[in-house]
Amino acid sequence: MDSQKLETILDKHDRQPAALLAILQDIQEEENYLPKEDVQQVAKALSISLARVYSLATFFSSFSLEPRGKHICTVCMGTACHVRGAPKLVDHIRREFDVPETGTTKDLNLTLETVNCVGACALGPLLILDQEYHSNMTPAKLDRVLKPIKQD
Amino acid sequence: MTTPIKTAVELSACREKLQAERDPQRKVISICAGTGCRASGAIKLGDALRGALTEKGLDQQVQIRPTGCQGFCECGPLVVMHPDQTLYQKVKAEDATEIVEQGLGEGQVIDRLLYQDAEGKSYRKESEVPFYRHQKHLLLANNSKIDPTLIDDYLAVGGYGALAQVLAEMQPEQVCATIKAAGLRGRGGGGFPAGVKWETCRAAPSADGVRYIICNADEGDPGAFMDSALMEGNPHSVIEGMIIGAFAIAHPGQPIGYVYIRNEYPLAVERLRIAIDQARERGLLGKNILGSGMDFDIQINKGGGAFVCGESTALMASIEGFVGEPRAKHIHTVEAGLYDKPTNLNNVETWANVPLIINRGVEWYTDIGTGDVSDNPWGGSKGTKIFALVGKVNNTGLVEVPMGTSLRQIIYDIGGGINGGKKFKAVQTGGPSGGCLPESLLDLKVDFDQLTEAGSMMGSGGMIVMDESTCMVDVARYFIKFLAEESCGKCVTCREGLRQLSAIIDRICAGKGQEGDIELLEELSTVVMDGSLCALGQTAPNPLLSTLRYFREEYEEHIRDKKCRAAVCQGLITYSIVAENCNGCMICAKKCPEKAITGIKKEVHVLEQAKCIRCGICLDVCKFDAVLVE
Numbered sequence: 121m122d123s124q125k126l127e128t129i130l131d132k133h134d135r136q137p138a139a140l141l142a143i144l145q146d147i148q149e150e151e152n153y154l155p156k157e158d159v160q161q162v163a164k165a166l167s168i169s170l171a172r173v174y175s176l177a178t179f180f181s182s183f184s185l186e187p188r189g190k191h192i193c194t195v196c197m198g199t200a201c202h203v204r205g206a207p208k209l210v211d212h213i214r215r216e217f218d219v220p221e222t223g224t225t226k227d228l229n230l231t232l233e234t235v236n237c238v239g240a241c242a243l244g245p246l247l248i249l250d251q252e253y254h255s256n257m258t259p260a261k262l263d264r265v266l267k268p269i270k271q272d
Numbered sequence: 273m274t275t276p277i278k279t280a281v282e283l284s285a286c287r288e289k290l291q292a293e294r295d296p297q298r299k300v301i302s303i304c305a306g307t308g309c310r311a312s313g314a315i316k317l318g319d320a321l322r323g324a325l326t327e328k329g330l331d332q333q334v335q336i337r338p339t340g341c342q343g344f345c346e347c348g349p350l351v352v353m354h355p356d357q358t359l360y361q362k363v364k365a366e367d368a369t370e371i372v373e374q375g376l377g378e379g380q381v382i383d384r385l386l387y388q389d390a391e392g393k394s395y396r397k398e399s400e401v402p403f404y405r406h407q408k409h410l411l412l413a414n415n416s417k418i419d420p421t422l423i424d425d426y427l428a429v430g431g432y433g434a435l436a437q438v439l440a441e442m443q444p445e446q447v448c449a450t451i452k453a454a455g456l457r458g459r460g461g462g463g464f465p466a467g468v469k470w471e472t473c474r475a476a477p478s479a480d481g482v483r484y485i486i487c488n489a490d491e492g493d494p495g496a497f498m499d500s501a502l503m504e505g506n507p508h509s510v511i512e513g514m515i516i517g518a519f520a521i522a523h524p525g526q527p528i529g530y531v532y533i534r535n536e537y538p539l540a541v542e543r544l545r546i547a548i549d550q551a552r553e554r555g556l557l558g559k560n561i562l563g564s565g566m567d568f569d570i571q572i573n574k575g576g577g578a579f580v581c582g583e584s585t586a587l588m589a590s591i592e593g594f595v596g597e598p599r600a601k602h603i604h605t606v607e608a609g610l611y612d613k614p615t616n617l618n619n620v621e622t623w624a625n626v627p628l629i630i631n632r633g634v635e636w637y638t639d640i641g642t643g644d645v646s647d648n649p650w651g652g653s654k655g656t657k658i659f660a661l662v663g664k665v666n667n668t669g670l671v672e673v674p675m676g677t678s679l680r681q682i683i684y685d686i687g688g689g690i691n692g693g694k695k696f697k698a699v700q701t702g703g704p705s706g707g708c709l710p711e712s713l714l715d716l717k718v719d720f721d722q723l724t725e726a727g728s729m730m731g732s733g734g735m736i737v738m739d740e741s742t743c744m745v746d747v748a749r750y751f752i753k754f755l756a757e758e759s760c761g762k763c764v765t766c767r768e769g770l771r772q773l774s775a776i777i778d779r780i781c782a783g784k785g786q787e788g789d790i791e792l793l794e795e796l797s798t799v800v801m802d803g804s805l806c807a808l809g810q811t812a813p814n815p816l817l818s819t820l821r822y823f824r825e826e827y828e829e830h831i832r833d834k835k836c837r838a839a840v841c842q843g844l845i846t847y848s849i850v851a852e853n854c855n856g857c858m859i860c861a862k863k864c865p866e867k868a869i870t871g872i873k874k875e876v877h878v879l880e881q882a883k884c885i886r887c888g889i890c891l892d893v894c895k896f897d898a899v900l901v902e
């Protein structure tokens with residue numbers, strides 16, 4: 121991230137160590153992941169240990185330390201979505217796109233993530249593709265939804 | 273008009289002015305724009321309705337009002353036509369022109385968009401639809417009346433009136449006593465009496481008078497969304513509750529407010545942020561609120577996607593910028609919580625109940641619910657509770673009912689029973705710390721104490737209905753795996769114990785269960801419960817133990833007969849083609865990812881077991897019931 125931008129984020133939070141979580145969230149929002157240089161810069165700017173920054177970044181599941189794909193596909197694995205067949209969706213996407221354990225395809229086209237509930241449980245299973253919500257998903261319906269990104 | 277409101281009198285004047293300006297006969301089309309209805313296309317629908325109104329030159333006369341969740345997400349997007357209150361369901365953008373052309377005139381109704389029950393009977397008004405008729409909307413009542421992004425809408429329905437009354441007429445101690453007398457118990461899980469917590473926090477010493485007032489909006493229970501619906505649909509009710517709490521707990525000291533909110537709820541975060549900004553603009557947050565001499569403001573902190581951060585001490589560690597690990601509560605957080613100051617944490621729904629109690633009074637409130645709280649705040653469960661009714665039930669959505677409503681009423685009268693004519697098997701309440709209740713307990717009256725007695729708990733209000741096609745071993749496996757992943761790792765029993773439990777259940781589901789596994793699960797569960805520090809570990813085995821208690825035979829079948837009666841566990845099932853039903857449409861062969869199905873057009877297809885990975889797609893796509901799973 122260019123250093124000007126990072127400075128703006130740090131200033132927005134008054135360089136307070138208490139705002140560490142919020143600072144990392146802002147960085148990830150801009151960069152799609154947490155670049156190593158930025159994490160180091162944050163530790164320095166807040167005068168806290170690099171270990172503390174990394175312990176937070178690895179504790180919370182919403183952070184990624186690796187670059188994420190061009191498209192982000194999030195499958196809800198909350199209870200309501202689980203009992204309506206969400207695991208089958210994940211299996212299907214893994215297979216169709218050859219997604220490795222890390223979640224991101226080699227060509228950086230797609231990142232597959234899971235989340236525990238997005239608050240639309242009545243309509244499960246839920247899938248969010250690039251911030252667009254799709255409800256009552258089935259593996260068969262998936263093909264249609266994912267078609268545009270397959271051709272990318 | 274954004275002039276600050278400085279006194280209670282000014283607030284009443286402002287409300288009266290707003291009410292006088294508003295014509296109750298004005299035509300308003302309210303569209304649910306909650307997360308669920310958005311997923312079903314509410315935004316496009318809103319644009320289409322606006323376009324259709326403009327085209328007809330009606331955009332000045334008719335108002336469009338986007339609202340928060342109205343509960344019946346299953347049938348979304350929902351549209352309500354005011355003042356007639358006609359409810360349209362599953363409305364699509366393509367229906368917009370028809371609604372504008374044929375739905376706005378006196379008595380005009382578009383029949384095909386009305387809600388129809390299973391017998392084909394139509395209902396016009398929201399209040400007539402069975403899903404709503406058996407509910408009691410108090411907290412959700414205003415969700416259809418207000419646009420959550422406009423504070424004026426909240427003021428016009430009497431919003432912040434309770435705050436004005438408290439500041440003008442009551443002493444802080446009196447407010448605590450009122451909440452205690454009302455028997456309001458925490459809606460976040462434990463059911464601890466809010467009034468007792470408030471009094472203890474107020475009494476705790478604080479040298480500089482700082483006391484933290486926190487709203488727990490982390491809503492970690494996966495499969496529950498009542499807190500999100502309150503924040504999306506009526507954020508000011510939560511804020512008003514918190515300001516009243518700040519006065520009761522900390523005035524004349526220095527109350528400081530936080531909302532710790534789940535990051536996976538972008539819409540709720542946005543709505544809350546707008547609401548806090550508007551409250552600040554109007555002087556309802558900030559310095560000298562309504563001339564009371566009290567200063568109070570609220571900051572939003574977004575979580576990072578860790579379930580354990582909903583636990584009080586972990587949440588506070590997270591606000592301080594540390595990893596969300598719970599600590600031992602030798603000293604309670606009401607005495608030394610955030611930054612070691614007295615801290616009062618309540619759940620979103622708990623806060624939203626506060627203005628209601630002040631407005632309508634203790635007597636009215638204690639009339640709703642179970643038990644007697646007149647001299648024991650633990651003596652009953654008062655008020656309503658919102659449940660997220662989801663899973664295999666016909667009408668899924670948010671359900672607000674008086675405490676003490678039976679499971680049967682909720683699942684059958686409101687939920688319309690099990691979908692697809694299948695048989696009810698269990699209902700899971702209480703989230704990952706809760707349990708599964710069988711059919712024999714359907715007449716259980718749902719309140720804090722009855723649920724706990726039955727081996728489950730109220731939790732935050734998740735209610736997941738399961739039918740014969742849900743495997744109870746798989747459900748236990750799901751929760752244990754969830755908790756093993758979410759354990760913060762501090763306690764060995766929780767971190768390693770859950771991992772081992774998970775491995776044993778995985779083995780059972782894969783068809784490799786052994787004699788003695790059930791006993792091992794039970795023994796290990798005791799160790800996890802006894803040896804863990806926080807309630808995550810202490811209650812983690814609940815879903816497992818409750819399924820063992822009520823559905824033991826399913827475990828035995830998995831282990832002894834290598835059979836999953838619900839046909840869920842992949843290691844124990846096979847797919848096959850039923851020759852009599854197969855008409856050779858070829859769709860399964862086309863869709864099978866492993867090319868395990870072969871056949872030619874109009875002839876019975878064949879499934880090759882060795883190639884089949886049991887993905888279930890063929891079952892999904894076959895329209896002729898010709899794929900069998902067993």
Ligand SMILES: Cc1cc2nc3c(=O)[nH]c(=O)nc-3n(C[C@H](O)[C@H](O)[C@H](O)COP(=O)(O)O)c2cc1C
Binds near residue numbers: 461463
């Ligand atoms: C692991 C764990 C997760 C929790 N998650 C939540 C949560 O998401 N929301 C919540 O309000 N309470 C949650 N709680 C309960 C809180 O610790 C706390 O009791 C509650 O917020 C207090 O508010 P109340 O008295 O108004 O219910 C959780 C507790 C534990 C042990």
Ligand code: SF4
Binds near residue numbers: 759760763764804810
């Ligand atoms: S019980 Fe589990 S979640 Fe709670 S503190 Fe111990 S390890 Fe962490």
Ligand code: SF4
Binds near residue numbers: 847
């Ligand atoms: S279950 Fe999946 S792999 Fe097996 S036959 Fe059906 S579609 Fe093919």
Ligand code: FES
Binds near residue numbers: 201236239246
């Ligand atoms: S469980 Fe999937 S949206 Fe809540």
Ligand code: FES
Binds near residue numbers: 310346
């Ligand atoms: S989101 Fe529209 S009814 Fe729930």
